[in-house]
Amino acid sequence: MASVTDTPLVIGVTGLNAIENPGPGLSVIRSLREGFPNVRIIGLAYESLEPGIYLHNLVDKTYLIPYPSAGSDALLQRLQHIQAIEGMDIIIPNFDAELQNFIKISPELQKAGIRTVLPTHKQLEACSKPNLAAFGKQYGFSVPKTVSISTVDELQVAADELNYPLVVKGKFYEAEVTYTAYQAQNAFYRLSAKWGTPIIVQQFVKGTEINVAGLGDGKGNTLSIIPMRKLYITDKGKAWAGITIADDKLLDIAQQFTAATKWHGGFELELMQDKAGELFIMEINPRFPAWIYLTAAAGQNQPVALAKMALGEQVEPLTDYQVGKMFIRYALDHIADVSEFQHFSAFGELGP
Incomplete structure (x- = not known):
């Protein structure tokens, strides 16, 4: 098989919002464009004011898709329509709330030629917020009382x-x-x-907030782990700046997580390290985080590795990364014409 980097790819990506609580989509897209020079990005948006719709340097064409509450059948019908036009090779969902529907329709997407790399319903439920305490008890992770x-x-x-x-x-x-x-x-x-x-x-656990972005192969192996310490946190608790760090304990926790769950796809562990040095798992996010572009900058491009997994390529574990790589998020006023907003609102698509 020729390397996927030599083959033009069409990849659908959700999570195009870039507000104070940004979705991972734009960061995923930046990572994909660094790894695949010929990639065509199809944005999948839920609302007409998601900024990624109008960032044509990142997103080639965007389609409106139904809210997760509309159910999996509505999502499948819309994606089949889009597929008939675009011929997507891969879709990378980036919101927790949409994953149940995408997992449910993944066999039908496969039949339509669309590949995904997703956890199972069982994996998703086991790591959900309501079940996190039981998960920690079962596998020996420290989790705050919940x-x-x-x-x-x-x-x-x-x-x-x-x-x-x-x-x-x-x-x-x-x-x-x-x-x-x-x-x-x-x-x-x-x-x-x-x-x-x-x-x-x-x-409540007081301490230092640390996040770990990882990629599991579905067989209990971790293909990539990048730990990041938050440097600046918004009033919503989101990282607005962070730095890659070296800590074997963090790598071990991520490896233990994938071994215990046989996780398939991207994930994020949100951790708190107290004054005594104990690491508590605060949340497990079943998809890439909004800061995922930092993994590419540090030397382990997780979205590209996931795309290669989706296409059946053998992905070897990535072990080396640059410590001390920082990200600093910023706000930028992007200028668009109202005609684009009107067109997308009326027709549910925008782009050539």
Whole structure:
């Protein structure tokens, strides 16, 4: 088989939002363009104001796709329509909320010629926020005490068990550190209205925030691991700057995770290291993080490795990376014509 780098590729990518809580899509696309000179990027967007739609230097053409709440059948029908036009080789989903649908339709996508690299429903459920505490107990990972609740009345019971401050987390995204019952209740109402229930209430752990981006081969092996320490954190708890670090304990945790789960695809471990040096897993994200371009800059281009996996190439484990590589996120006003916005809103597609 010829190297995929010699073959023009068409890759669909979701997660094109680039707001204060950015999706991974644009970072994935930057990584892919560095690895595949001939790649054509098809953006898959949920809303008309996702910035990636209008960044034509990164995204060649964008199509509107139905919200995850519309179900897997609606998604499949839309992607089959897009496939008839574009002939996509690969799709890389980048949102937690959409993964259930993509996993469900992956056999049909395969029949249509679209390859994916995704975890199974069982893997996804085992590592979900509501099940994280049980996952940690089963496999010997340190996880803060966690309670899943569905009503605000259960919040007081959780607070009595865990004590303030508490971290109140949405089912898919967002978290707030709360110090009083009033703050916790406000967080519950806001997050449940946005993401639904259950809401996750977690013991607060003070320390240094560290994230690890990894890639599993589905057989228990880790093909790439890049640890990053957060240097600047937004009010939403997102890394706005970070630096690659060297720590064998972090590599070991990532390897233990893939060995335990036989994870297939990209993942992110969100960790907190307390003053005693103990590492707690705060969250497991079942896809690439928004800072994934740092892996390419550090010498392990994880999105490119995943694309090669999707196409059946043998990917050898990547072991070396540059320590001290930093990313600093920034805001930029991109100028677009209203006619583009109107066209995409009306027709659900934009580009040549």
